[in-house]
Amino acid sequence: MVEILLNGQKYEARAGETILEVAQRMGIDIPTLCHHPSVKPTGSCRVCLVEFSVRGGSKKLTSSCTYVVEPNMSVETHSERVLKHRRTVLELLQARVPDSPELKKMAKENDVRLDPRFPVMKEDCILCGLCVRVCDEVVGAKAIELNDRGTKLTVGGPFMESPEDCIGCGACVYVCPVNCIKMEQTAETRKIVKWDRELPMRKCETCGYPFMPNFQVLRFKKWADMPGEFFKVCPDCRK
Amino acid sequence: MIEQYNVYAAKLLPPEELFAPGHKACQGCAPALALRYLLKALGPNTIIANATGCMEIISSAYPDISWGVPWIHVAFENAAAVASGIESGIKILQRKGKLAPGKINVVAIGGDGGTFDIGLQALSGMLERGHNALYLCYDNEAYMNTGIQRSSGTPYGASTTTSPAGKAVPGQKTIKKDLLEIGAAHGIAYAATACTSYPFDFMDKVKKAFSYDGAKLIHILAPCPTGWRTNPGEVIKHGRLAVHTGIFPLYEVDHGRYKMSLDLPFLKPIKSYLSVQGRYRHLSEAQIAVIETNLKARYEKLQALCRITAEV
Numbered sequence: 001m002v003e004i005l006l007n008g009q010k011y012e013a014r015a016g017e018t019i020l021e022v023a024q025r026m027g028i029d030i031p032t033l034c035h036h037p038s039v040k041p042t043g044s045c046r047v048c049l050v051e052f053s054v055r056g057g058s059k060k061l062t063s064s065c066t067y068v069v070e071p072n073m074s075v076e077t078h079s080e081r082v083l084k085h086r087r088t089v090l091e092l093l094q095a096r097v098p099d100s101p102e103l104k105k106m107a108k109e110n111d112v113r114l115d116p117r118f119p120v121m122k123e124d125c126i127l128c129g130l131c132v133r134v135c136d137e138v139v140g141a142k143a144i145e146l147n148d149r150g151t152k153l154t155v156g157g158p159f160m161e162s163p164e165d166c167i168g169c170g171a172c173v174y175v176c177p178v179n180c181i182k183m184e185q186t187a188e189t190r191k192i193v194k195w196d197r198e199l200p201m202r203k204c205e206t207c208g209y210p211f212m213p214n215f216q217v218l219r220f221k222k223w224a225d226m227p228g229e230f231f232k233v234c235p236d237c238r239k
Numbered sequence: 240m241i242e243q244y245n246v247y248a249a250k251l252l253p254p255e256e257l258f259a260p261g262h263k264a265c266q267g268c269a270p271a272l273a274l275r276y277l278l279k280a281l282g283p284n285t286i287i288a289n290a291t292g293c294m295e296i297i298s299s300a301y302p303d304i305s306w307g308v309p310w311i312h313v314a315f316e317n318a319a320a321v322a323s324g325i326e327s328g329i330k331i332l333q334r335k336g337k338l339a340p341g342k343i344n345v346v347a348i349g350g351d352g353g354t355f356d357i358g359l360q361a362l363s364g365m366l367e368r369g370h371n372a373l374y375l376c377y378d379n380e381a382y383m384n385t386g387i388q389r390s391s392g393t394p395y396g397a398s399t400t401t402s403p404a405g406k407a408v409p410g411q412k413t414i415k416k417d418l419l420e421i422g423a424a425h426g427i428a429y430a431a432t433a434c435t436s437y438p439f440d441f442m443d444k445v446k447k448a449f450s451y452d453g454a455k456l457i458h459i460l461a462p463c464p465t466g467w468r469t470n471p472g473e474v475i476k477h478g479r480l481a482v483h484t485g486i487f488p489l490y491e492v493d494h495g496r497y498k499m500s501l502d503l504p505f506l507k508p509i510k511s512y513l514s515v516q517g518r519y520r521h522l523s524e525a526q527i528a529v530i531e532t533n534l535k536a537r538y539e540k541l542q543a544l545c546r547i548t549a550e551v
Contacts, residue, residue: 027283029341038251139247167246174248174439187504207507209483216246236476236483236511 005074019064019075020048030064030077031086031106033093033177034128039137041065045128045177046089047106051076061085087112096121100178124180125194127153131172131181141165141219144172144195157195167216168192168199204234211235248439253279257307263297267471269435269461269478270294270350270377276435277346277375280442281449283308285344286325290318290358292350293384293463294377316357319365322347322372344449345372351392352382355416366425366454373448374456376418379463387466391416394486395533396526397518399466404521414533422456423492429455431491431500435462436478440500444491460487468517480512485538486530496551497544509534 002013006023013022018041023030034045043063050064052075061082064075076082090107095118097103103126129146132155136142143166147154157163168190173183182193187210191198199213211234221228230238257278264271270293278285285308289295295312298305313321326345332338347365349358354376362374381399382388389402394415398404402411423430428451433441441459448455462478464471481487484507489500509531513519522530 036251037254134247134251138250169246169248171247171251175251185502207511208505209507210504236479 002069002071002073004069004071007075007077013069015069017069019050019052019062019067019069022069023050023064023075023077028077031110032065033106033126034130035065036130036134036175039130039133042129042133045093045126047086047093049082049086049089051079051082083110086110091116092118093126095119096123097126097178097180098122100124100180102178124178125155126178127155128177129155130175130177131155134171134175139167139169139171140223141167141169143167157197162196162198166192166195166197166199167219168197168213169216202231204237205232206237207234209234209236252442253282255283255307257283257285258298259305259307261303262305263300264293265463265465265471267464267474268293268297269463269474270379271297272435272438273375273377273441273459273461274298274348276438276441277445278308280445281344281346284342285309285346286329287311288313288318288321288325288345288347290347290349290353291315291384292353293379294348294350296384315353317361318347318349318353318358319361319372319374322374323365323368323370326370326372345370347372347374349374349376350382350384351376351378351380352390354378355392355418356390359421362422362456363425366422366427366456369427369453371452372454373445374422374454376456376458377461378418378458379461379466380415381463381466383463383466392418395530396513396522398521399518409521409523409526410518419456419458419490419492422458423495425454426495427455428453429491429493431457432487432489433457433459434478434482434487434489435459436475436482437489437501440489444500447491447493466518468520469515473515477512477515480507480515483507484509484512484534486512486534488538488541490541490545496548497541498549499541499545506535506538 002015004011004013011022011026020030030048032048035041043066046063048064049061051059051061052073053059054070055072087110090110090112094103094107095116098120132144132146135144143163144157147160170183173181184191189198189200190213199215201210202212202214202217203210217231258275274294287308287310289312322345329343333340354362378392381393382390387399389399389411392415393399393411396410398410404410419430419432429448431444433444444457460481462474464474469477482489491498
């Protein structure tokens with residue numbers, strides 16, 4: 001157990017917990033974009049900034065999702081300095097992705113100024129890399145990745161081509177904090193628009209209903225060591 | 240568009256359980272699943288007013304309780320009225336500065352009996368006054384808690400203890416009341432149907448409902464293996480069949496705009512849904528034909544409504 005001061009109040013944190021985890025457990029609202037409890041934190045969006053000092057030392061800013069609590073730590077989640085920097089981060093994100101309702105809502109909650117000071121880029125992705133981490137750690141497909149570096153950073157399949165390992169599970173679609181990954185499905189194909197990946201659907205042999213992409217079946221046969229007959233019919237027709 | 244999250248997205252749900260396991264529900268209870276998904280979508284900042292019914296009984300048998308959020312058991316008829324009161328109370332306390340500002344989700348929960356029959360007046364009041372609260376009706380299509388008596392949510396032909404199938408009477412004689420149309424007719428911000436077999440769709444709808452101010456209504460079909468006389472291990476399958484056969488279409492009414500949640504390539508034959516349930520086993524071909532005509536007419540009407548309101 002580690003005792004920390006969170007906004008002037010004493011809390012007991014478990015050893016190895018991050019500041020964000022303690023705050024969320026105690027009901028203190030810190031905005032996040034790239035954080036998800038199922039994957040390892042990277043602290044790439046910088047929205048969850050907090051101010052901390054250890055043993056009354058100098059105050060520093062850090063991303064709360066990556067910083068593990070220390071003894072005698074004092075954390076401020078909503079101080080003037082934190083709010084100022086958080087507003088700047090949100091302003092920059094807004095300049096990059098101006099049309100996202102999620103970002104707009106977050107900006108409104110944090111009193112971000114409406115006229116952008118920075119050149120507007122009209123992108124749709126904030127490059128937080130959450131989809132990449134989910135595809136790697138949760139799905140295990142490792143189909144997409146962050147390509148290039150610095151200002152040229154992009155997200156997509158290797159060499160920015162359609163990812164051949166993508167099974168079309170939709171985990172990236174579900175997890176994206178700004179909803180920029182879209183999925184289109186018809187009776188014949190399922191398409192993940194952002195990755196430009198189109199997968200033909202498998203139809204149930206009994207009822208004819210398209211229930212999963214063919215490529216997913218191939219992968220599951222390999223990963224789960226299942227007999228091929230299992231995937232010939234949809235879950236509703238399986239005996 | 241909602242069946243796609245069928246494999247890995249489930250691992251990305253919040254791990255904490257605010258509706259604790261160990262409650263007294265029957266095996267394969269889908270309404271209990273609905274509550275679990277509801278609280279996963281809303282988080283701990285929620286207050287619930289729960290009308291008498293299965294979910295109230297099974298979750299609060301003295302001295303245990305399953306709820307990890309503030310929860311009030313209210314009488315059969317006034318869950319919506321109590322939720323309205325909670326919402327108004329929060330508003331006043333926050334205005335006076337006695338309660339910290341912030342969003343608190345208020346939910347009223349009722350079964351189909353507590354919503355279609357007994358609580359309809361209070362529900363109508365809540366929707367009409369526009370309280371910022373959600374009414375969740377979990378619909379297992381009869382009064383299951385007291386021993387499967389018919390309600391106005393029981394579909395045509397179903398055999399219950401008060402509409403038993405025999406030589407003279409072939410089960411329930413009336414068609415199911417269309418609750419969502421009643422709710423949407425109040426001109427509320429958001430109304431939607433959901434099904435426990437589509438958890439992501441349901442959770443998205445709950446989140447979407449709370450992104451709007453004003454009253455909202457969600458009607459979730461939750462198969463009850465005890466009352467439907469089905470195999471408790473197959474409730475998810477039966478919920479999915481209800482959607483695929485078109486007997487319970489998933490759609491939403493967002494500020495008057497109808498939208499289908501799931502674009503079905505075709506409707507499966509209704510027999511695949513009816514034949515697996517003991518409550519329908521007496522049905523004759525003529526009755527199945529009646530059910531089929533009714534559901535096709537309703538499905539086409541919904542599709543037409545979607546087309547018309549999309550342009551408005």
